Amino acid sequence: MATGSGAPVAATRDDIERAHLLDPHDRTWSIARADVAPDLADVARRFWIPVWDVPDGEIAPQKVLQYPVCLIVISGSYTRFYGVVSGLSQTVLSGRGWAVGLMLQPAAGHLLTRAPVRRMTDRFVDLTTLDEHAAIDGTALTAVVREIMTPDPGSDAAQAQARSAVEAGLRRLLPVDEEGLLVNAIVEDVETSPDLLRVDELCARFDVSERTLQRLLHKRIGLGPKWLIRRRRLQEAADRLRDADAALAGIAADLGYADQAHFTRDFRKATGLTPGEFAARFR
Structure with a gap:
């Protein structure tokens, strides 16, 4: 794993495989995974750049319990938000x-589309169709990334150049507004607090009413606080089930x-596998 500066760091299962x-x-x-430049920490979380060669036939x-954030993905055949x-x-x-993927921060989907993110729940659109309203030029960015990546998508140098090109476009979203910083903090708190199991506890931590929290999360990530807590629990379960x-x-x-039994039903509904079936993959 490489950071945005190119320096190698140890990959931890917690932040890499928890959702995948x-x-x-x-x-x-x-x-390959890489952090974004430090000045973009309020806008984006990290890059992931898969390169694949699947035999004919x-x-x-790939199955993912997605984090509560929007994504940008540019490949040789499509470009999507x-x-x-x-x-x-x-x-x-x-x-x-190949693809160059970017995991945004919770605040960023609204900054990019300039519309409530709930309209995008369970949907994707061509990144270039957002050009009229979006804060970045999806058409130009797609062309640049494809020019860089197409000759040798496995090249560390090409991947670093592609990340830099995306980061340059993201800087148009700065600075992040106060509401955006608040939703970033709320989501981070849920994701890093295994003991947080109730919406009223979350409201108390940030001194907001449940109605206000609902409105904020639907606007910025497209889903509510109960889903947010449940998703974190399922991701943590998937992580722990890898242990023998x-x-x-x-x-x-x-x-x-x-x-x-309740845990098994919830996990199977979300992933298509029982906890036992998922755990057996790693035995």
Whole structure:
């Protein structure tokens, strides 16, 4: 893993695989991840750049419990702005290809589209269709990234140049407004507080009413606080199920489920797998 400055850092499972329900036996693709430049920390979280070469006649499905943020993805064949996916996000890789993906901060979707992000929940649009209203020029940015990446998408130098090009476009979103900084803080608190299980607890932490919190989150991420807490619990469950000594009953209790059966139903509904089936991938 490389940072935005190109310096190597240790990759931790917590922030890399927590949301990605990867199949550990799939070797048809590789992925590089990098932080954004420090001045863009309020706008974006990180880049991911997959490069794949899937044998003819085969596919490589990718399943993700998406974080509560919008995404920008530019590839050789499409360029998209994604709203938050409330269920399981699925992408099927085939043939050969590459993509430059950017995970935004919760504040940024609204800054980019200049509209309530709830309109984009479970949807994506061509990034270039936002040009009339968006704060960045999706058409120009797509052309630049493709010119850089197409000759050798696996090149560290090409990937660094592509990241720099995207970052230059993002700086038009600065500075982030106070409401945006507040929603960034709220989402960060949920994602880093395993003991937070109730919406009223979240409201108390930020001294806001539940109605105000609902309006803020629907405007900036497109979904409400109950979904936000539930998504964090499921991501944490997926992370812990990778451990060989994981006990389902213990995970269910730690994450605030009434019983193991409730946890199993919730996890299967979100991922298509029971906790046991998911854990078996890593045994």
